[in-house]
Amino acid sequence: MRLALGLEYLGRGFSGWQSQPAGCTIQDTLEFALGQIAGETIRVVAAGRTDAGVNASMQVVHFDTQAERPLTAWVRGVNRFLPEEIAVLWAREVDDAFHARFCATARRYRYMLLNRGVRPALLRGGVGWCHNPLNVHGMQMAANILIGEHDFSAFRAAECQAKSPIKHLYQLDIRRQGALIQLDLRANAFLHHMVRNIVGCLIQVGAGRRSSTWLEDVLASRDRKLAAPTFSPDGLYLSGVDYENVWGLGDLTISDAREVGCDDKGRV
Template sequence: MRIALGIEYGGGAFRGWQSQAGGGTVQDALEVALAAIAGQRVGALCAGRTDAGVHATQQVVHFDAPVERPLSAWVRGVNAHLPEGVAVRWAQPVDSAFHARFSAHARRYRYLLLNRQQRPGLWQGRVGWFHLPLDLAAMQAACAALPGEHDFSAFRAAGCQAKSPVKRMRHAAVRQCGALFVFDFEASAFLHHMVRNLVGTLVYIGKGARPPTWIGELLQMQDRRLAAPTFSPAGLYFRGPVYEPQWGLPEPADDVFDGLL
């Protein structure tokens, strides 16, 4: 039976999602916990790999259960074997044709940026930080250039392994909640470091170093060397993939932001 899981985690405690030699990743921790319930090795595939320090409010994974267990075992049982900082939110049987990555037609990310003179204390590791005042209207004007299909080479990490830099941005927006700036992006897929590079560029615009039209110029020039530096992973949250209703999976959960935004 194929099972889908919804998982949340704080990226600061892990070396990213993808399994690595020496362990320390979310995938390593999850597969150990799944094996404890299944009594044998279980491989899990995710909707979108995240880097070290990046968080997830709803990472979706799937695995083929080698034994029959109640769904509660794949939630409470697995959670009993997971380290602090990662937890299964839900488990659901899915058709064998479902694939956590390839069945998704879009993905959502959110970046939280603390904008004040003092560095974060309580929210250290959970938000990005910039100390100079930012112009919300300028950043919002810049975001307007992002929706649509573009070559995002200017916002692509040098080591990105994606076959094509062309992606369709479905939504790009920024809003302010007190001292927090909230950046939201939804696209067909994202390149390596793409969101963090977009946020870095928007911050340059927000601080007045560049005009809002700069982001459109960067899209046209397709040269990563001309854009702003990559921003910190601390404020980046993978909000989950978007699937067709036919799969019957829960919508991405934003309750972790309740009381904050």
């Protein structure tokens, strides 16, 4: 039996998503908790591998198991064995052909940026911070340059293992609410550090250090050295994963959905 789960987590204090020999990753922690419910070793596959310190308001994973449990066991039961920083939001049985990574048609990221003179305390780790006043309109003009299919080599980390730097960025919307600036990005896939490198460049524009057309030169150069430094992982969230309707996951894979697992009769 193959199951899909939706997760949220705070990346602070973890060494990223992917399992490592030293442990302390989201994957290792989740697999241990699932094993307590399944009574067997569980290996999970994620839609996207987040870096150390990066959060998720909607990560999607799948795993195979021989254990037959009610869907609530894969939600509330598993959550009993997870630290407070990680929570399973929903569980669904899916077709054996479903693959959390390879069946995804797009990924969504959100960056929450606190733009005020004083560093965050209550939101520490949950938002990035820039003390310089930022011009959101100029940032959006620059962001529009990146929409479409491009070679994003200038925004790619040196250790990126992606086979191709060509990605299609469908959305990059920026809006301000008080001192918080929200950046929403959606693409077929993202390169390693791509979002954080884009955010760093947009902050340079918003602070008036660069013109709104500067990103044209950066993008065309395909040279990482010409772009801004990689910005903080604080404030970065994997916020959703898009799948075709055939998999029956509906709106569950977008972070605004907050449903728990239920059985075939709709009972929780």
